[in-house]
Amino acid sequence: MSEKIRINDMVVRFANVNGTGSSSSNEIFSKAVFRMGIPVSPKNIFPSNIQGLPTWYEVRISGKGYLGRRDDIDILVGINPQSMEKDIASVRSNGYFIYDNTRQLHDDMIREDIHMIGIPMMQLSIDHYEVPRLQQLFKNIIYIGALATLINLDLDVVKAIISEQFEKKPKLIPPNHKALDLGANWVKENLNYPLDVRLEHSNATGDKIMMDGNAATGLGAVYAGATVLSWYPITPSTSVAKNFETFAKKYRVDPETGQNNFAIIQAEDELAAFGMAMGANWNGARAFTATSGAGISLMNEFIGLAYFAEVPMVLVNVQRGGPSTGMPTRTQQSDLLPCAYASHGDTKHVLLLPATPTECFDFMADAFDLADQLQTVVFLLSDLDLGMNIHMTEPLSWDDARKFNKGKVLNKEELDAVEDYGRFKDVDGDGIGYRVIPGTHPSKGAFLSRGTSHDPYGVYTEDGVVHAGEIDRLIRKFNTAKELVPQPEFYQKENQGKHAIVFFGTTTYAALEAMDILEQNGEPIDAMRLRAFPFSNIVKDFIDAHDTIYVIEQNRDAQCRSLLMIELGIDPTKLKSILNYDGMPITADAILKQLQQHLHDYDGLQPPDHRQNGSSHSLKTTLL
Amino acid sequence: MSYIKPTFRHPSSTKNEAGFYRADYEGKISTLCAGCGHDSINASIVAACYEMNIEPHKVVKLSGIGCSSKAPAYYLDNSHGFNTVHGRMPSVATGANMANKDLTYLGVSGDGDSASIGIGQFVHVSRRNLNMVYIMMNNGCYGLTKGQDSATADVGSLSKSGSTNQFSPIDMVGLALELGATFVARSFSGDKTQLVPLIKAAMSHPGFAFIDVISPCVTFNNNKGSTKSYDFVRDHIEATSEFDFVPVKEEIAVEYAAGSQKTVTLHDGSHIQLSKLNPDWDPTDRSSALDKLQKAKTAGEILTGLLYIDPESDDLHSMLRTTDTPLNELSQDVLCPGSKILEEVNAGLR
Numbered sequence: 001m002s003e004k005i006r007i008n009d010m011v012v013r014f015a016n017v018n019g020t021g022s023s024s025s026n027e028i029f030s031k032a033v034f035r036m037g038i039p040v041s042p043k044n045i046f047p048s049n050i051q052g053l054p055t056w057y058e059v060r061i062s063g064k065g066y067l068g069r070r071d072d073i074d075i076l077v078g079i080n081p082q083s084m085e086k087d088i089a090s091v092r093s094n095g096y097f098i099y100d101n102t103r104q105l106h107d108d109m110i111r112e113d114i115h116m117i118g119i120p121m122m123q124l125s126i127d128h129y130e131v132p133r134l135q136q137l138f139k140n141i142i143y144i145g146a147l148a149t150l151i152n153l154d155l156d157v158v159k160a161i162i163s164e165q166f167e168k169k170p171k172l173i174p175p176n177h178k179a180l181d182l183g184a185n186w187v188k189e190n191l192n193y194p195l196d197v198r199l200e201h202s203n204a205t206g207d208k209i210m211m212d213g214n215a216a217t218g219l220g221a222v223y224a225g226a227t228v229l230s231w232y233p234i235t236p237s238t239s240v241a242k243n244f245e246t247f248a249k250k251y252r253v254d255p256e257t258g259q260n261n262f263a264i265i266q267a268e269d270e271l272a273a274f275g276m277a278m279g280a281n282w283n284g285a286r287a288f289t290a291t292s293g294a295g296i297s298l299m300n301e302f303i304g305l306a307y308f309a310e311v312p313m314v315l316v317n318v319q320r321g322g323p324s325t326g327m328p329t330r331t332q333q334s335d336l337l338p339c340a341y342a343s344h345g346d347t348k349h350v351l352l353l354p355a356t357p358t359e360c361f362d363f364m365a366d367a368f369d370l371a372d373q374l375q376t377v378v379f380l381l382s383d384l385d386l387g388m389n390i391h392m393t394e395p396l397s398w399d400d401a402r403k404f405n406k407g408k409v410l411n412k413e414e415l416d417a418v419e420d421y422g423r424f425k426d427v428d429g430d431g432i433g434y435r436v437i438p439g440t441h442p443s444k445g446a447f448l449s450r451g452t453s454h455d456p457y458g459v460y461t462e463d464g465v466v467h468a469g470e471i472d473r474l475i476r477k478f479n480t481a482k483e484l485v486p487q488p489e490f491y492q493k494e495n496q497g498k499h500a501i502v503f504f505g506t507t508t509y510a511a512l513e514a515m516d517i518l519e520q521n522g523e524p525i526d527a528m529r530l531r532a533f534p535f536s537n538i539v540k541d542f543i544d545a546h547d548t549i550y551v552i553e554q555n556r557d558a559q560c561r562s563l564l565m566i567e568l569g570i571d572p573t574k575l576k577s578i579l580n581y582d583g584m585p586i587t588a589d590a591i592l593k594q595l596q597q598h599l600h601d602y603d604g605l606q607p608p609d610h611r612q613n614g615s616s617h618s619l620k621t622t623l624l
Numbered sequence: 625m626s627y628i629k630p631t632f633r634h635p636s637s638t639k640n641e642a643g644f645y646r647a648d649y650e651g652k653i654s655t656l657c658a659g660c661g662h663d664s665i666n667a668s669i670v671a672a673c674y675e676m677n678i679e680p681h682k683v684v685k686l687s688g689i690g691c692s693s694k695a696p697a698y699y700l701d702n703s704h705g706f707n708t709v710h711g712r713m714p715s716v717a718t719g720a721n722m723a724n725k726d727l728t729y730l731g732v733s734g735d736g737d738s739a740s741i742g743i744g745q746f747v748h749v750s751r752r753n754l755n756m757v758y759i760m761m762n763n764g765c766y767g768l769t770k771g772q773d774s775a776t777a778d779v780g781s782l783s784k785s786g787s788t789n790q791f792s793p794i795d796m797v798g799l800a801l802e803l804g805a806t807f808v809a810r811s812f813s814g815d816k817t818q819l820v821p822l823i824k825a826a827m828s829h830p831g832f833a834f835i836d837v838i839s840p841c842v843t844f845n846n847n848k849g850s851t852k853s854y855d856f857v858r859d860h861i862e863a864t865s866e867f868d869f870v871p872v873k874e875e876i877a878v879e880y881a882a883g884s885q886k887t888v889t890l891h892d893g894s895h896i897q898l899s900k901l902n903p904d905w906d907p908t909d910r911s912s913a914l915d916k917l918q919k920a921k922t923a924g925e926i927l928t929g930l931l932y933i934d935p936e937s938d939d940l941h942s943m944l945r946t947t948d949t950p951l952n953e954l955s956q957d958v959l960c961p962g963s964k965i966l967e968e969v970n971a972g973l974r
Contacts, residue, residue, distance in 0.1 A: 035974075209973035219969065225959035227951040228722045230715075251961040259947040261954055263722040265940075268748040272715035275708065275745075279719025282706060283684070283727075284952035287719060301709050309706075395970040398963045404956050437952065438704035438720070439727050442681045443648075448697055448705035459652075460697070 008038050008063030010074040010151070010197045015087045017080045019051030025140035026057040027390070028165070029147070032158045033061055034210055034392060037202040041067040041509070043389050043585065048235065048328040054083040063202055067392060068510035069585045074197050075151070077143055084109065096195060098147065100139075117191065119146050124182045129175070138179040145183025150191070152198040155184055209395050213386035216357035216396065217316055218243025220364025221288055222251060225404050226314070228287035230265045230276035232295065235328045236384040237318035240290035270295035274302040274315070281312045282449060284409075284437035286368050290316035293326060296335060296342065303377055304343030309449040310424070310433070312371035312407070316364070316380045318387040321583040330583025331384035333505055334555035339379045340533055340563060346471060350378045350481050351533040354386065355508040358394040363486065372407035374481050375432060385506045385585045408434045415445045423447040423458040424470065431477030478534055485532035488539055491515065492526050498547040500526035504560060506585055507552050513588035514595070533563065540568045550595060552578040554586055629653040642677040649673045649680055651698040661813030661839030662692055662761050666699045668816050669730070672823035673700065676871070683728045684720055688713040688742055691768050692734035692761035711742025714749035717756050718940070724950040725941050728827055729756035736766045739775040739794045746796070750803040750832055755939040757826040758834045760796055761813070763841035764852035771844030782849025795921070797931060800834045801914050806937035807833035808913065809930045812857055813840070818929060821869035825930070828869070830891045831937035838926065862920055864905060864929035865898040888935050898930065907933055
């Protein structure tokens, strides 16, 4: 059962019971790997439940810097009897299953083709700690200590992280360190170590940071000057609001008066959450709300109002598995179309598509500028994987010379100079009128914002020609948006072939890995990462320059492909789909496998059969 | 019928202390039905704002959807307004108020807009004690869709089409009292002498001020047998007291016999003066207001006037401890932590 030694290339999966404190010890594990200079990508695979159900924490460790998921599990630390049978089955052949042998494993569970490593985790904890609750918590640290020895994770690094975490409760440091040693020493005394899959110190993490997207989004809103947040709890967006609150309390409390330079309201529902943020934006503050799936559906009427009354609005959608309540704790990119065309009537909205926490921060700040410039709804389309999982990402940066762009807003003096003010008059030809914030001028510039049809002065009209003129102006405005939004990213200096892949958001991690594998096989492929909607001409030019485009996305209906067809008039037969919608982040394997199917037997009209992640060990790619 | 409003101003009209004519508080010509109660309320709003010496641009008018929610077009043309979506005016008012605490927020809504589709937002804006005036123009029916019963229609009330309402009405005044609203009143569109001072007091009240104004629908709900008709309301109206609002600078002029009057002083120093008080009721005691309301209901009376006021009201801003400067005026220096802080954040994430 021996194989060649693999350094800094493994998937470790922890199988735990939720509500037992395992996630903090698992996070210590992934942070320690990161501190050793090895790229790491943890995924928290949790149930929509508070206590007692299976939860997994999967850590991809890749010296090459691949941050997408990989299917084959090298090491599974199986702590949960509920899921043990499936957990054992999920280990790759020749892999390792590490379990608590305080209670003996049933014979049926034994797999001959993997290494079964029993460690008396609970027994060690019972022997050294008295309080039952602490026995449970320290067991989590004991298995980290044991695993550390087995894979050469630097125990000093782990200890340093624990010391930092308990900086304010120093009494907790020694017993935690002791638990680590208990696990580590038991392995040293009883087992052969290290395993064939192991770690080595590296320097592949540079100045990167470890952060989740929702924290970056919340911080981005603070930097963008958002003062009003109204929100309604919904997984997986809740932590956007919580992070905004944490950062605001840290950086936005007046040191002299103790008063808040922000207001946060937990609304009664998503409709109110949107209405409040929109009302605040209308009145000249910067405000936003954050939600997910069902929340977007509920907000639809208000989205149309903000669109038609042309009120700036920033709306964060941390997408989760749909339809309906769907999979609240799994990831998807299935709200692209519902957001692009949200609300009844002819509506179109700006979407920003971040792929990393760093982009969550940057795009969130941009979203407020864009909303103010364009006087419309701007969506930040994140997803559960991006929002709730910690990612290795570029450090956050802020240019102190950057000024908030509040768009076209007239002050009192400017209003006095205007002869015939009309809220929606397209003076500059870009489809964008001039706003006046309530309270600006005693006798000029007031208007009644409304969702009913209005003329360029904001006055109610049932005149069809006037109405159509205003609707057309909104398209002029949308065209203006094309050049203002983040432009696509390319990965090749110049186009190299007839085929190309297009992707966005968290699909990027797996797509980059797939591209790397193709390049190593001597078959490099052109690629474009979309970063926003509406699409600019650059997007169309890239698609026009290739014969076939493979659009990779994490939904069933190939929504991005549809959007490209609808908005750019691309021939449908030219756009082929690579999809995943099982709720888990897409893998490079899944991309390559579907790509291969397309090249051999796919008619280009329907998605191919294998639309979920699934392991394939002997992957051959023959692209051209 | 003319749709052009004359700009003629009566030569004897005078400017108020803020330097504005009454006409400066008026709006576009109303397109509501002739005789609609809502237009009387609109006139009372104009009168109250003029008499309060509020600069028109310091008022924000908001509404939902329905006949009543069209009203903001017909008053305060020099004020910004937001005609929002059905039943959701309170949330937009909440956000607007959060952005700028220095303006006066005047929301109007109808009984359909408030008691049915918008009852959730009504409930929550009440309990948050948002500093706003909330006028519900209550006609017991959906006028704009031709007269269907609303949730405030009384049991047994006969509609113009001949059907009788069977469902228990929602008394929004009672609901507001239960929810902790800090200013609760009821009035009648036809009683300007009561309504104008009520609106003025509501504007001075630092918190959620709710006025349920019964406002007959002349077209669809003014028939015999309707409990929201002009005739029925006039026959059954019962005022809690005579009511006057005395602004900050003015002296209290009228004196009544001791024991039959009460003066409530508001945060800004203005007074509400109640006279000919009903002996079993204290306007600053919530439970006596509820009791009084219940008794009136049993007696078949429509109780009007100020029912309850909390002179110690703390509005949402004070609960959230927001800064004295309106949030929409804070500068980038105050709002953006800058690059140095971000370096610290990065360092903590490695």
